[in-house]
Amino acid sequence: MWKYIIPRIALTDVPVMMLIALRGGVIAGLYGIVHDQITYSISPEYFTRLKFEQFRYADFGLGDRVFASTIGFLATWWIGFMVAWFLARRLVADQPRDQALRQVRKGVMCIVAFSLVFGFAGSGYGLWRGPNADYSSWTWAFRELSVTEPWSFVRVAYIHNAGYLGGFIGLIVALAVIRPTAAQSTTGKSTSFIGAPLQ
Numbered sequence: 001m002w003k004y005i006i007p008r009i010a011l012t013d014v015p016v017m018m019l020i021a022l023r024g025g026v027i028a029g030l031y032g033i034v035h036d037q038i039t040y041s042i043s044p045e046y047f048t049r050l051k052f053e054q055f056r057y058a059d060f061g062l063g064d065r066v067f068a069s070t071i072g073f074l075a076t077w078w079i080g081f082m083v084a085w086f087l088a089r090r091l092v093a094d095q096p097r098d099q100a101l102r103q104v105r106k107g108v109m110c111i112v113a114f115s116l117v118f119g120f121a122g123s124g125y126g127l128w129r130g131p132n133a134d135y136s137s138w139t140w141a142f143r144e145l146s147v148t149e150p151w152s153f154v155r156v157a158y159i160h161n162a163g164y165l166g167g168f169i170g171l172i173v174a175l176a177v178i179r180p181t182a183a184q185s186t187t188g189k190s191t192s193f194i195g196a197p198l199q
Contacts, residue, residue, distance in 0.1 A: 009089070010093060016088070016097065017088040020087070020088040020092070021082075021085040021088060022084075024108065025078065025080045025081035025084070026077070026080070027080055028080020028083070029072075029076055029080065031076060031115070032073050032075055032076030033069045035076075036068045036071055036072030036075075039156045040064075040065065042156050042159075043149065045148065045152065046152070046153050046156040046157065047071070049147055051071050052064075052071075055067075055070070055071045058071065058074055079167065083171050084104070086171065086175065087175070088104060090178075091103045091107070095180050095181050100180075103180070106174070107174035107175075107178050110170050110178070111167055111171055112170070113170065115167040115170060116163075117166060118165055118167075119163035121162055122158035122160075122163065123159050125162075126151070127155070131150075135150055138150065141153075
């Protein structure tokens with residue numbers, strides 16, 4: 001049981017795993033910036049009435065668009081960091097670096113693809129429902145946040161929630177489908193380990 005709770009990590013693998021995680025954080029952050037610029041265009045109120053309040057500590061007075069980009073980065077970078085770390089943890093150990101890095105890239109592409117597809121699906125669902133659908137379950141939010149354009153607000157909420165769901169499903173698919181090869185790397189390995197063995 002302990003081998004799953006405290007995995008074995010070769011000391012020589014830690015720097016490359018951390019670098020992969022940092023790159024994953026940057027990629028996710030940039031994705032979040034573009035994503036929130038698009039969704040801000042659909043519903044500025046989703047940000048001005050909701051997100052700006054949640055992230056008010058990050059408002060440097062540079063304008064709403066810049067603030068929306070800041071929120072996009074802050075909301076996604078840590079997810080990309082953790083996702084890339086999980087991929088690196090699964091794929092870096094016990095196989096050649098170039099093979100591991102190719103597999104990690106495939107995993108990242110898989111997650112981004114699922115996030116995009118689900119995000120578009122969320123947008124499509126909002127468009128399909130249309131402005132005259134029954135949004136009575138959202139009434140409390142509209143009233144609490146003084147929302148004046150409910151349909152756009154809900155549509156962006158669908159996009160954001162669906163995108164997160166897609167990223168989570170993409171991670172599960174990537175971890176299940178992209179597996180380490182049986183080949184053992186003969187370079188850059190150390191006999192020192194952190195934690196208990198994970199086979």
